[in-house]
Amino acid sequence: MSDHTADFSSHVRGYLIVGAALLIGTLLTVWASYIDLGHHWNIVLALVIASVKASLVALFFMHLISEKQLIYTVLAFTVFFVTGLMFLTLTSYHDLPAQTVTH
Amino acid sequence: MQATTLTPPHVEAHPHPAHHAHHAHQEDAGFWRTYIFSTDHKIIGIQYGLTALCFMLFGFCLMLMMRWQIAHPGEPIPLVGPLLEKLLGNPAAKGVMSPDLYNSFGAMHGTIMVFLAVVPLAFGAFGNYVVPLQIGAPDMAFPRVNMASYQCYLLGGIIMLVSFFIPGGAAQAGWTSYSPLATTIPTDGQTFWLIGMVLLITSSLLGAVNFIATIVQLRAPGMTWMRLPFFVWAQFVTGFILLLAFPPLEAAGIMQLMDRVAGTSFFLPTGLAVGGHLANVSGGGSPLLWQHLFWFLGHPEVYVLILPAMGIVCEVIANNTRKPIWGYKSLVYSALFLGTLSFIVWAHHMYLTGMGTKISAFFQTTTMIISIPSVIILTCFFISLWGGSIRFNTPMLFALAFLPMFGIGGLTGLPLGFAAADLHLHDTYYVIGHFHYVVAPGTIFAMFAGVYYWFPKLTGRHMNEFWGRVHFWCSFIFMNIVFMPMFAQGMAGMLRRMSDGGLNYSEARGPDVAGTLSSPIIGLNKFILWGGVGLAISQVPFIINLFRSIWKGEKIASDNPWEATTLEWQTPTPPPHGNFAHAPKVFRGPYEYSVPGASKDFTPQNALEAARNS
Amino acid sequence: MDIPYTTQPRPDTGIYNAKIGIWLFLASEVMLFGALFSSYILLRVGAAPADWPHGLLNIPIGAFNTVVLIVSSVTVVMAWASLKMKKLAQFKLFQAVTVLCALTFLWVKSYEYREKFSHYEVWKTDGTRLTGHIEGKPMFLTLAKLQVAKKEKIEFVADPHHYSEGKTPMVKHEAHAEHKPVEIPLAEIKRLSAFVPAHSTYFAVYFTMTALHALHVLGGAIVIGYLFGPGSKMWFTDPERLTNRVEVAGLFWHFVDLVWIFLFPVLYLL
Numbered sequence: 001m002s003d004h005t006a007d008f009s010s011h012v013r014g015y016l017i018v019g020a021a022l023l024i025g026t027l028l029t030v031w032a033s034y035i036d037l038g039h040h041w042n043i044v045l046a047l048v049i050a051s052v053k054a055s056l057v058a059l060f061f062m063h064l065i066s067e068k069q070l071i072y073t074v075l076a077f078t079v080f081f082v083t084g085l086m087f088l089t090l091t092s093y094h095d096l097p098a099q100t101v102t103h
Numbered sequence: 104m105q106a107t108t109l110t111p112p113h114v115e116a117h118p119h120p121a122h123h124a125h126h127a128h129q130e131d132a133g134f135w136r137t138y139i140f141s142t143d144h145k146i147i148g149i150q151y152g153l154t155a156l157c158f159m160l161f162g163f164c165l166m167l168m169m170r171w172q173i174a175h176p177g178e179p180i181p182l183v184g185p186l187l188e189k190l191l192g193n194p195a196a197k198g199v200m201s202p203d204l205y206n207s208f209g210a211m212h213g214t215i216m217v218f219l220a221v222v223p224l225a226f227g228a229f230g231n232y233v234v235p236l237q238i239g240a241p242d243m244a245f246p247r248v249n250m251a252s253y254q255c256y257l258l259g260g261i262i263m264l265v266s267f268f269i270p271g272g273a274a275q276a277g278w279t280s281y282s283p284l285a286t287t288i289p290t291d292g293q294t295f296w297l298i299g300m301v302l303l304i305t306s307s308l309l310g311a312v313n314f315i316a317t318i319v320q321l322r323a324p325g326m327t328w329m330r331l332p333f334f335v336w337a338q339f340v341t342g343f344i345l346l347l348a349f350p351p352l353e354a355a356g357i358m359q360l361m362d363r364v365a366g367t368s369f370f371l372p373t374g375l376a377v378g379g380h381l382a383n384v385s386g387g388g389s390p391l392l393w394q395h396l397f398w399f400l401g402h403p404e405v406y407v408l409i410l411p412a413m414g415i416v417c418e419v420i421a422n423n424t425r426k427p428i429w430g431y432k433s434l435v436y437s438a439l440f441l442g443t444l445s446f447i448v449w450a451h452h453m454y455l456t457g458m459g460t461k462i463s464a465f466f467q468t469t470t471m472i473i474s475i476p477s478v479i480i481l482t483c484f485f486i487s488l489w490g491g492s493i494r495f496n497t498p499m500l501f502a503l504a505f506l507p508m509f510g511i512g513g514l515t516g517l518p519l520g521f522a523a524a525d526l527h528l529h530d531t532y533y534v535i536g537h538f539h540y541v542v543a544p545g546t547i548f549a550m551f552a553g554v555y556y557w558f559p560k561l562t563g564r565h566m567n568e569f570w571g572r573v574h575f576w577c578s579f580i581f582m583n584i585v586f587m588p589m590f591a592q593g594m595a596g597m598l599r600r601m602s603d604g605g606l607n608y609s610e611a612r613g614p615d616v617a618g619t620l621s622s623p624i625i626g627l628n629k630f631i632l633w634g635g636v637g638l639a640i641s642q643v644p645f646i647i648n649l650f651r652s653i654w655k656g657e658k659i660a661s662d663n664p665w666e667a668t669t670l671e672w673q674t675p676t677p678p679p680h681g682n683f684a685h686a687p688k689v690f691r692g693p694y695e696y697s698v699p700g701a702s703k704d705f706t707p708q709n710a711l712e713a714a715r716n717s
Numbered sequence: 718m719d720i721p722y723t724t725q726p727r728p729d730t731g732i733y734n735a736k737i738g739i740w741l742f743l744a745s746e747v748m749l750f751g752a753l754f755s756s757y758i759l760l761r762v763g764a765a766p767a768d769w770p771h772g773l774l775n776i777p778i779g780a781f782n783t784v785v786l787i788v789s790s791v792t793v794v795m796a797w798a799s800l801k802m803k804k805l806a807q808f809k810l811f812q813a814v815t816v817l818c819a820l821t822f823l824w825v826k827s828y829e830y831r832e833k834f835s836h837y838e839v840w841k842t843d844g845t846r847l848t849g850h851i852e853g854k855p856m857f858l859t860l861a862k863l864q865v866a867k868k869e870k871i872e873f874v875a876d877p878h879h880y881s882e883g884k885t886p887m888v889k890h891e892a893h894a895e896h897k898p899v900e901i902p903l904a905e906i907k908r909l910s911a912f913v914p915a916h917s918t919y920f921a922v923y924f925t926m927t928a929l930h931a932l933h934v935l936g937g938a939i940v941i942g943y944l945f946g947p948g949s950k951m952w953f954t955d956p957e958r959l960t961n962r963v964e965v966a967g968l969f970w971h972f973v974d975l976v977w978i979f980l981f982p983v984l985y986l987l
Contacts, residue, residue, distance in 0.1 A: 008802050012795065019791035026783050026981075030776060033986040046982040053978045061794045061971045068731040070319065071740050078744040081347050081446045082751035088462070089395045089755055092450055093763070095459030241718035244734045312741045320722050320734050350745050351752035358756065361925055366915030369756065369925075385910075387764050387918040392756055399752075681718045 018060045025053045142246035143680055147253050148232030149561065151223050154253075158260060159220035159547075163642075165212040167635055172200040173604035174632040194272055205602035206275040207292065211263070213278025214296065217404065218303050219260045221546055225411035226307075226345070227256065229553050230314060230338045232561070236671035236678060237332050239323025239687040239709070244316040252309035259302030266295035277600065279401070282370030282393045286362045287377045297360045304353045307345045314342035323670070323709075325689030329435070330708065332669050332693040333428065336435050337414030340442035341407050348403035348446065355396035362388075369393075391456055398449040406445045408542055409509070410438065412549030413480055416502045419552050420484055422667045423499040424491025425704050427694040430483035437476035437483075444473045454522040455529050463522050470520040477513055481506060492697075492704075497571030501552035504579050505545060512541030515590060533593025536586050544582040551578075554649070559664045563676045564656030570644040577641035584634030588627040595624045604628045666705050669693055673707050724957045739965045743972050746933075750976050753926050757983065760918045767881040770919050771987070773836070773848070773912060775829065779985040782825050783977060789818030790974040793941065793967045800960040805952055808963070812945035815970070819938035826931055831856070833912040833920075839873065839901065840908040849875035852898050860909045871909075872898040923984050930976055937970045 029049045037045065059065040064075075138146060168187070171180050177199060180187065184198020194204040231249065235242055243249045266273040271290025274280065285293050318339045322331070331339075358369040366384060370393045373386030421428045428434065450458065450466040484506055493499070515537040518524035528534060551574070558566050597605045597620055605628070609620040663672040670689070674682060687709040695706040706712055726733045761769060796811035834856040839847045851858065852872035863871065874897070910916045914924040944963055951959040 008798055012798055015791055015794050015798070019787060022787045022790075022978075023784060026780060026787065029982050029986065030780050033776075033982070043987055046986055047979075050979050050982050054975050057790060057971050057975050057978065061790055061974075062968055070730050070732065070737065074737075074740055074744055077343070077443070078347060078747050082748055084447050085351060085399055085748075085751060086755040086758070088447065088450070088465075089392075089399075090759055090762070092395065092453075092458050092462045093389070093391060093759055095462045241720055244720065245738060246720075248738075308742070308745050311745075312738050315741055316734055316738045319730060319737055320727050320732075321720070346741060346745050347748050350749035354749055354752035354756065357929065358753075358921075358925060361914060361921060365913075365921075365924075367921035367925070368915075368918055369760070369921055385915060385917045385921075387760065387768055389760060389763060392759055396752055396756070683718050685718060686721070 014060060018056050021056055022053050025049055025056075140250065142242075142250045144231045144235050144243045144246065144249060145561075145678065147249050148228050148230075150253050151231060151256070152228030154257060154260065155220050155224035155228055158215050159224070160642075160646075161264075162212050162215035162220055163639065165208045165215070167639060168200060169205060169208050169212065170628075170632045170635045172205055172602060174628040176603040176606050191267070191272070200602070202602040203272065203275060206277075206600070207267070207273040209600055210274045210277050210280075210296075211267070214263065214274070216542075217278065217408070218300070219256075219263065221408050221542060221550075222307070222404075223256055224550055225546065226314075226338065226341055226407065227253070227310060229411060229415065229550075229557070230310075230341070233557065233671055234314065234335055234338050235317060235321070236674060236682055237335050237669050238318060238321060239326055239670050239683060239689060240317060240321035241681045241683065243313045244320055245313050248309050249313055252306045252313065255302045255306035255309065259299040259306060262295055262299040262302065266292040266299070269295065279397060280359065280393075281397075282359060282362065282388075282390050283372070283375055283377075286359060286371060287375075287382065294360065294363050297356050297363070300356050301353060301360075304349045304356070307349055311342040311346040311349075314338055315346065318342075323683075323686045323689055326670075326708075327689075329432070330689055330692045332414075333417040333431065333434050333438075334411075334414035334669075336438055337410040337417075340438045341410045344403045344407050344410075344442050344445060348400045351396045352400035355393055359393065391453075394453055394456065395450070398452045399446075401452060402449040403442075403445040405538070405541070406441060408546050409477075410441075412505065412509075412546040413438075413484075415549045415553040415556070416484060416505050418667075418669065419498045419502040419556050420487055421694040421696065422556075422665050423494040423496065423502070424488060425494075425696045426487070426491050427692070427696060428483065429486040429489075430479075431692070431694070433479050434483050437479040441473065441476040441480075444469060444476070448473055451520055451522075451525075454525045467520060467522055471517075474513065474517065474520070481510060481513070496555075497566070497568060497575060498552040498556035500572065500575045501548045501555070504575070505548045505552070508540060508544035508548060508582070512537060512539075512545050515540065527596075528593060530599050531593035532589040532597045532599060535599055536589030536593060539586045539589070543586065544579070548578070548582075551575075551645070556665070557671075558649075558652065558656075559659045559676070560671060560674075561677055562653050562656065564652055564658055565664065566652040566656055567648050570648045574641060574645040574648065577644075578638065581634050581638035581641055585631050585638055588631055592620075592624050592627055595620055597624060663707075666703070668695055668705050668707050670708055673709055724955070724961060733961055735961055735965045736968075739968050743968065746972060746976075750926075750929075753922075753929070754979070754983070757922045757926070760922065764918065768917060770880045770912075770917060772880055773833075774923070774985045775832070776985055778825060778829060779981055782822050783981045785818050785822050785825070786974045786977050789815045789822075790971055792818065793970045797960065797963045797967050800952075800956070800963055803956075805949070809945055809949065812941055812949075812963075816938050816942045816945060819934050819941070822934055823931060823938075826927065830924075836912050837873075838910055838912070838916065839906055841901070841905050842907045843905070846879055846881065847873065847875045848879055849873050857911055857913065858909065859911075860903070860906055863903055863909070868903060870900050870902045871906075873901050874898050926980060926984070930973070930980060933973050933976070937966070937973050940966050941970065 029046060032045050032049070033042065036042070064071070141147060141150075168180055168183065171178075179198030180200060184195070187195035187200075188198050191204065194201045194207075200208070231243070263273075269291055271292055273290075273292040274285070274296035275288055275290065276285035276293065280293065280296065318331075318335060358367070361367040362369050362371060368384045368386050368388040370390050371382065371384050371386060371388045372390060375382040375384065375386065417428055417434065448466060448469045450462065451470045454463060454466075488503075515533070519528055519534060519537060555566055555571055558564070592605075596608075596618070598608070601607070605620050605625055609625045610622055611625075612619055659676065662674065662676045665672065670687060671678075673687065689708045690710070690712075691706065691708055693708060695701075695708070697704045698706050701712060720734070721727070722734050724733060730737070792811045792814045796808050796815065799805075799808035799811055835850060835854045837849060837851055837858070839849075841847070850873075852874070912920050914921045944959070944966055948962065949959065951962070
């Protein structure tokens with residue numbers, strides 16, 4: 001890493017801004033959970049907010065926004081596989097034969 | 104003009120003086136730090152190798168006892184019956200294997216062979232010893248993590264072994280440990296199995312991180328990705344598979360542990376009845392969830408079993424045909440494609456769980472597609488033989504036999520990949536025949552090839568060639584005697600995991616019972632038993648040869664007795680701590696054999712070669 | 718020959734060894750928690766609504782814990798930034814705060830667990846279900862244990878709503894005061910369970926996932942604490958390697974925070 005000491009004050013500012021954003025996101029999530037938007041939309045909203053918060057942590061705290069190609073490749077495969085696991089398992093569970101055979 | 108091969112000074116036989124102190128320090132570290140708590144990848148590789156071979160022998164013995172029971176149900180096991188009774192008590196009363204004992208031997212045979220023998224040997228032993236040497240690195244990227252990974256493996260293995268001696272015995276629900284049986288079966292052996300598995304998975308994860316980081320970061324100057332020996336590529340993909348496929352099984356193992364210990368119902372459905380009574384659990388769980396999570400690992404695991412073997416076969420074939428491997432790029436891309444696709448085929452182990460047509464079609468499609476890279480790899484190896492100057496030494500015999508044996512294993516998998524055929528073949532001996540062909544005369548033959556091939560690098564001596572050939576021919580014949588009949592039995596409908604060898608479903612039931620197994624099919628059990636005994640006897644020369652040759656084997660004439668091109672053969676024998684005094688410089692690909700104009704029929708990857716004659 | 722690229726990045730990949738190592742490990746952790754989240758989804762979608770509790774976890778406390786972890790994420794990255802700016806004392810301060818946040822999180826979690834272990838659900842033989850507390854706040858009681866102890870009834874303080882009555886607002890603890898204990902004879906009880914893992918798959922998932930997460934918090938706290946304490950001596954012999962170690966530990970810590978960012982809404986709010 002060849003960042004100079006001087007650069008870091010802007011980095012520090014960035015961390016504090018992201019931290020504040022995360023705290024706001026938390027408040028938002030809790031507040032939104034008390035509003036009844038219909039069961040499914042509550043889930044979507046909560047997950048969207050959580051995803052935004054997670055992205056902020058990953059991109060800025062974990063420096064993914066300026067990471068190297070190799071790390072991106074590893075994570076891309078991971079995301080592909082975990083999505084496959086989730087999606088295929090849930091689909092298998094609910095894709096049932098239309099009806100049982102009766103004689 | 105004479106072309107000479109100059110060996111650069113940094114690969115001289117004696118360590119550079121500045122590093123001699125380092126080497127001496129390692130030796131001065133005492134017996135425990137040098138051999139038991141070592142962080143040197145070579146020592147750890149040997150530790151993995153010896154431990155794994157012991158487990159393999161143990162797993163093999165379990166199988167022999169099971170085959171006796173299958174061929175002679177209810178009869179006391181000869182020779183070891185009384186010993187078994189002494190060790191295990193009631194389950195082996197009068198030396199007869201009870202059905203519960205049969206089940207526990209079956210479950211543990213599978214677990215031990217897959218997780219304690221083959222993977223630690225293929226990945227932990229061969230990978231650890233050879234990969235850093237082949238890429239020109241001083242050690243693994245994280246040596247202490249490497250030591251930790253071996254220790255986790257050893258501990259996990261010990262816990263698995265201990266489970267045989269606790270009340271209730273070892274795990275008895277198959278190596279697949281399906282809930283609800285695995286959860287409700289009244290033995291703590293299953294809990295031991297789960298704890299052992301968590302340790303083994305931890306060991307594999309630590310190892311996988313190490314292998315991938317090492318291959319990415321520690322390649323010597325000039326060792327580009329496309330100059331890596333295929334063995335390294337195979338281990339690289341294997342590492343990725345272990346890294347990403349094991350954690351869901353760890354999650355499932357934790358959940359099953361919670362089911363057993365904390366009374367949860369992750370995998371126990373509502374309304375579950377055990378022993379005729381409604382189980383006192385909350386219900387709401389799903390047995391299918393266990394299956395999905397298990398096979399999410401279970402399928403990629405089989406590629407973990409085969410890829411390192413393919414890597415070894417590639418090295419041995421290139422070396423003993425004295426020509427470059429045909430289709431290096433195809434091999435690499437096939438291995439990468441295979442590894443990636445292996446994550447989305449798993450439910451072909453679950454066709455009979457009542458899945459719908461859409462999802463079944465998806466998994467059938469991906470399963471068919473995944474057979475393509477395997478075929479490409481095998482084809483490249485076959486074509487590599489064409490026009491070669493083949494040396495039929497023991498490693499080459501095993502590597503050559505791998506090709507048709509893996510071919511049979513792979514081809515017999517195709518009907519299993521189609522749900523329509525799988526309806527008939529699922530859970531029969533056909534499946535057992537299929538996967539044993541791939542792993543036993545497949546992977547294990549490649550392991551043997553690797554042992555005979557790399558033995559001189561570890562010890563400075565050759566294993567005895569005559570007894571190696573005896574080992575090969577006897578193993579080859581008996582492997583086929585053991586496993587070929589299983590296809591016939593499976594197609595006749597003989598199911599897996601039957602402790603009486605199918606007697607209850609045979610003609611012995613009576614003349615007017617329909618659809619029973621015929622006497623010839625049942626009779627094959629005895630045939631297979633004798634094959635197993637023959638296979639056991641065939642391993643004796645190997646065991647004796649292995650140990651005897653360490654001290655009495657024919658000494659090697661040079662550090663590179665097989666005249667190989669890859670970097671592990673360009674080091675002293677055995678390689679010192681730190682492997683290379685300075686990082687080797689690599690100038691060419693891994694299989695530059697019989698280069699026109701070169702002075703010898705092989706050109707090592709790091710050799711400085713004067714300009715070729717045109 | 719020494720192992721290269723422990724501190725300096727390798728030119729063609731641009732990273733040092735430990736960083737690729739930790740990202741690989743985190744990839745495996747994504748698969749681990751991903752599998753658990755998948756299991757949660759599968760079990761929840763397949764569950765009857767009446768059997769899937771909600772509103773039983775204290776949301777303000779959960780939100781507080783979320784804030785604690787977010788703060789610790791800020792402090793752990795600030796600790797690394799301090800080392801990059803060569804400010805050792807500031808690094809130590811931020812590392813210490815991170816560990817304190819971790820311990821706070823764990824303490825709050827253990828308080829939550831204990832609360833749940835003395836919070837009960839009763840299934841009566843007439844089919845009705847009640848949630849509430851038992852006089853004396855015992856933990857881990859079951860019908861079998863009461864029968865063995867030859868008790869004949871329990872003093873039960875019921876909650877105002879049962880979770881199967883539709884989406885309930887958080888059970889306010891003030892409402893607790895209104896209710897007097899009610900006697901329930903053991904003969905009328907079909908099942909009695911505290912909100913323990915065995916209660917339902919919801920609590921099985923809750924306890925398993927939060928306990929596994931807590932183990933990761935503990936592990937991370939130990940490593941960060943080590944780097945604050947004995948590990949920080951490396952500043953005087955190999956400062957760049959220490960900085961890298963702190964960065965790598967911080968990456969693990971951020972992942973732990975990231976998991977909780979999903980766990981909190983999924984388990985507490987939905």
